[in-house]
Amino acid sequence: MIKEGDIAPDFALPDQKGKIHKLSDYEGKWLLIYFYPKDDTPGCTKEACGFRDNLPHFEKNKLTVIGVSTDSVKSHQKFADKYKLPFMILSDTDKKTVNDYGVWQQKSFLGHKYSGIVRSSFLVGPNKRIMKVYAKVNPLKHVKQVLEDFEELSVK
Numbered sequence: 350m351i352k353e354g355d356i357a358p359d360f361a362l363p364d365q366k367g368k369i370h371k372l373s374d375y376e377g378k379w380l381l382i383y384f385y386p387k388d389d390t391p392g393c394t395k396e397a398c399g400f401r402d403n404l405p406h407f408e409k410n411k412l413t414v415i416g417v418s419t420d421s422v423k424s425h426q427k428f429a430d431k432y433k434l435p436f437m438i439l440s441d442t443d444k445k446t447v448n449d450y451g452v453w454q455q456k457s458f459l460g461h462k463y464s465g466i467v468r469s470s471f472l473v474g475p476n477k478r479i480m481k482v483y484a485k486v487n488p489l490k491h492v493k494q495v496l497e498d499f500e501e502l503s504v505k
Contacts, residue, residue, distance in 0.1 A: 350450065350451030350469065350482065350484065351471070351482070352479065353479050353480065353481060354478060354479065355478070355479045356478060356479075357372055357471065358449035358450060359373065360372055360417075360439070360441075360445075360446040360449070362417065362439035362440060362441055362446060363440050364425070364438060364439055365422060365429045365434075365440075366422075366426065367422055370415070370437060370439060372477065375473070376475070376477060378411065379410075379411060379412040379413065379472070379473070379499065380412070380413050380415065380472075380473040381412060381413070381415070381470060381471070381472055381473070381495055381499075382415050382417060382450075382470065382471045382473060383396070383400070383415070383416050383417070383468075383469075383491075384416075384418065384447060384452045384467075384468065384469050384470065385397070385416060385417070385418050385466065386466045386468060387418060387420060388424045388425060388427070388428035388438075389424075389427070389428050389431065392468070392488045393418075394432060395488045396468070396486070396488035396491060396492075397416060397428070397432060397434055397438075398434075399488065399489070399491065400414050400416070400434075400436060400492060401432065401433065401434050401435060401436070402492075403492050403496065404436060406496055407496070410496075410500070410503065412499055412503075413436075414436045415437045415438075416438040416439065417438070417439045417441055417446060417447070418438070418440070418466060419440075419442055419444055419453075420440060420442075421440055421442060422440045424440075425438040425439075425440055450469070450471065452466050452469045453465070453467075454467045467484070468486045468488065469483060469485065469486060470482075470483040470486055470491065470495065472495065472498060472502065474502070481495075481498050481502065483495070
């Protein structure tokens, strides 16, 4: 996984409407990239709805939120429509970006090993540097953590 101080790896991924987004589109701005395992699952839904419900706080502070998973554009569109998600969810079906950020890892469930996304987020500063890494995120507490950290880091 990349670490604080690293330059954020670039990406070019489609959102839930098929529009391509690149890291360079956000140069000079604060960005939170959150990686999540799967659309419309309990933890991922709680996390996405937490960002949705607090989006005015992020927007007020000029912090853009972007979700990323390996689900398809069509799956993202259904997920965004179902929960009225007003932010971009990017589709990384070829797993390049999840590997670049180091969040595609071996996991284990009931003794069964498999590869998947470890729920993680990266707060990227205006200079494209990783300002904060959130590994193994708790979806219920994550939004509050990010807002507190952003408030502290954006003043520096």
